[in-house]
Amino acid sequence: MQPPPKRPTMADVAHRANVSTMTVSRAFKRDASVSADTRDRILRAAEELGYVFDSIAANLSSRRSGFVAATIPSINNANFADTVRGMTEGLRDSGLEILLGFTDYNVEEEERLVGQLLRRRPEAIIVTGGRHTPRCRKMLTNAGVPVVETWDLPSEPIGHVVGFSNADAGRLMVDHFVARGYLRLGFIGGDTSRDTRGLDRRRGFVAALQDRGLDASRVIASGVPPISMREGATAMVEMISRWPDTQAVMCVSDLSAFGALMECLRRGIRVPDDVAIAGFGAYDLAEQSVPPITTIDVGAHEIGIRVAELVLDLLNGRRATDDRVVVGMTPKVIVRHTA
Amino acid sequence: MQPPPKRPTMADVAHRANVSTMTVSRAFKRDASVSADTRDRILRAAEELGYVFDSIAANLSSRRSGFVAATIPSINNANFADTVRGMTEGLRDSGLEILLGFTDYNVEEEERLVGQLLRRRPEAIIVTGGRHTPRCRKMLTNAGVPVVETWDLPSEPIGHVVGFSNADAGRLMVDHFVARGYLRLGFIGGDTSRDTRGLDRRRGFVAALQDRGLDASRVIASGVPPISMREGATAMVEMISRWPDTQAVMCVSDLSAFGALMECLRRGIRVPDDVAIAGFGAYDLAEQSVPPITTIDVGAHEIGIRVAELVLDLLNGRRATDDRVVVGMTPKVIVRHTA
DNA sequence: GCTTGTTATGTTATCGATAACATCTTCTGT
DNA sequence: ACAGAAGATGTTATCGATAACATAACAAGC
Structure with missing residues (x-):
């Protein structure tokens, strides 16, 4: 050298x-x-x-880093990508950049990541989800910059929130299924250790079944979140072999719903006549698929825009930093062909 | 306050x-x-x-930023996501982090982004693609840190390269189509102003047709890259209405291929009997789709791993910084049902 | 017992920019 | 023609860590 x-x-x-x-x-x-x-x-x-x-020297000298940190579970997920796009658009003219980190749907990894991000002195930090390790909560609480939790409505928010209730999304789909006359309902999702938002959707789904006195046992939990198309297909096979009279199945995401649907096509199972299928997330895929898939739209892009607005308001003092802002969005069922 | x-x-x-x-x-x-x-x-x-x-102070003092910068066209693309995953895995134990930027398939935006990234003094910079604005080339050339271009085999590389020839990928599909007996071939892609790698695939496709003396006029170029499933569907309609006797169509990505395929299903056009369809990128979608889609695999994940290895070797002095490393990968056709 | 080496710790001078304040021009209005 | 505002530029101290060198304490080898 x-x-x-x-x-x-x-x-x-x-x-x-x-x-x-x-x-x-x-x-x-x-x-x-x-x-x-x-x-x-x-x-x-x-x-x-x-x-x-040299931004590094400038940052040190001015005590401003010029970026906001954001954590999302995965780089390869159209929903979070939409949210990030929204944030990017919303922050475009502010001179703030987004420093992105991926948690891999893992709260331990989130803890590590948040620690790393805070060392770089972001002006605000945005995290996906409302469940964190205790240590992570503490770091965020003491960060000294605005904290926004998204894609969730935590019962005890750390700072501000732009999100929706995942449990309500699960409930909503039960309502839809029942309105269509389906009563023997199942849920397909990943193993429950990681994707806490998917788990909340399942909880809401199961709770709604119990409220109505319906069978709430038809739950397949397998595969590491986010479960893939293939895992959706496998789970569907398991569902109909264990509970052959199942009338409708909600999948934790449109990806697994698509996988389940394709498996049905391969096996000659008619959808929705033999079994109805619905997903979550309003991916393009669900719309373009033949047949198109019934799903739930949560406004991923809008979440990003709202987060950006909120962060800018807080940083510019247009909002007091100490009053907690909670922006609640309402998940909506998009009725298509499969359910 | x-x-x-x-x-x-x-x-x-x-x-x-x-x-x-x-x-x-x-x-x-x-x-x-x-x-x-x-x-x-x-x-x-x-x-x-x-x-x-305080990492900022540490960075200034130690004159090391501890991260490598990477630009990718889009956050919402399974191929680039795979590459980033590969890089992340490869860099995991090195203490280096990845600072990611998105160019939106736009070389002007890339120029802006590269400028911003270099201000933060990355230890290396990885860019997707081999075509850049002159100013961007200059910045990269003078960056004083290792530069790696990926997803391409530029004729005049700036620094190191881990990629493949997009033109060859286009050629390869023509070979495959012809071997199957399809001779009236078309190509579906976005408008040509942005996605230079998609454009290269088209160029290779068209060149291969001309080499064989086949009709090379059946090209639909519409929609801003990356073209969506929906745009693939629209383009397919245009293709078969303008050239009804087309036997096989290559789409610039699996997403548009899926859209085209779904459109055919909706219209009762048999694939591949009436028209064959192939994509590019070996997305999960292409494998899970019914019918499964013939595509080209370029080893997106492996590209990321190789890039990480290369960067580490360069930074640790296990490789001389001044000899140009070119790692060429070979695109492979994955034959499935649609072509 | 004395040199030499190792381990643990302290001292000093930066890294490259910016905030805050100071200074010097050049207008503007009356 | 002159006070006062506005505009353009310079000076000094500092942001929070680390490199490089210096030192102290103790163990090992002869």
Whole structure:
């Protein structure tokens, strides 16, 4: 290895442009009062030297990191992707960037990740879900920046909330099934150790069954969340072999619902005549599938937009930091062909 | 607003634990030589004070940021998600984190993004694709850190490469179609202004047709990349109405192929008997779909793993920084039912 | 017993920018 | 023509950690 080629600094640019470093610093901001002439000279000098602004130094000096941290369970999930898109759009003109971390549907991993993210001094932190390890809760509580929980309506929020009740989503589907005359109902989801929101949907589903005095035992829990199309297919096979008279099945997501539906097509099981299927999440897939899949829309994109608005309001002092904002969204059944 | 509650610093921890800040700093590293006793005392003091390590200051001081930057076209794409997963796995134990940015399939946006990322002094930068704006090329060339281009085999690489030839992928599908006896072939993709890799696949497809003296005019280019399932469906309609005798169609991705396939099912067009359909990317969707979709696998996950290995080798000096590494992968057709 | 090495810890000088305040021009209105 | 505001630029101290070097304490080897 040779000695690092020493990058030029602001001082180098300042020297070349015959100004002070402070003026260079101002020239690199938007609104700063620097004469057009001087700014040109500085930017030209920077260009000639190949100067690259050092955000790290700027962050330390200004005590502002310029980003908000966000954790989502998975990079490969259209729902969370929609939410992140919404956040990105909402923050676009604010100069804030999003630092994204993935928890892999795992609260231990979330704890680790939140710890790492907080070390980078984000201006706000957004987490998916309302269940965390005690240590993680504590870190978030003491973070000293706005905290927003999303995709959930926690009973004891840490800070602010933009979400919906996953249990209600489960209930909602029972209502829909029953209204259609289906009474022997099942639920397909992953093993329950990880995806707490999926688990809440199942809880709501089961509770609604019990409220109505219906059989609440038809639950398949297998596969590591998020369960895949394939696992949905496998679970469907198990469902109809264990409880052959099942009339309708809710799957924890549209992906598993699609897998279940495809398995039925392969086996010549008619949907919804022999068994009805519904999913969750309003993925494109559910709409485009033949037949199209009944699902629940929770407004993933809108969640992102609302979160961004909220964060900006809090950071700009347009809202008091200490009053808890809870934005509740309402899940809606989208009725299609399969249920 | 009250005066900011002033976070504790290392100096505070040092004072409380009766050591110097340097010892605190060491206690927070892994390997540093601090007696077990002292370390305990320090960590306890830190815990009691609610101290949170400040990465920004550490980065400035140590002149190491501890992350690699990566740009991908979209957060919502299973292929790039697989690659990112591979990179994450490969970097897991290195202490390096991934700072992810999304270009929205847009080289202008990529330029902006790369500029922002470089300001944060990444230890390496990974970009998707081999086509960039001139300014972006220049920034990458002068970045002073390892640069890896992926998902492509650029003719003039900036630094290192882990990818495959998209044109070859297009050619490969023509070979497959012809081997099956299909001779009137079409291609469905987005409008050509953005997704340069999709465009390369089309180029290869068209070139292969011309080489064989086949009709190369059946190209539908509409929709902003990445084109959706719905756009695939629309494009399929256009294809069969403009060229009703088309025998086989390659779609730029499995998503659009799925959309095209579903449209055929809706219209009672038999696949592959009336028209064959193939996609690209080996998404789960293509495997689970009924019927399952013929596609091309490029090893998205493996690309990520290879990139991570390469980056680690370069950063650890196990490979010279100045010899260009080109890892070429070979796209493979996965033959299923639709073509 | 004295050198040498190892381990644990402290001291000092930065890293590269910015906040806050100071200074010097140049307008503006009367 | 002059006070006062607004605009453009400079000076100094600092943000919170770490590299590099220095030192102290103790063990091992001869």
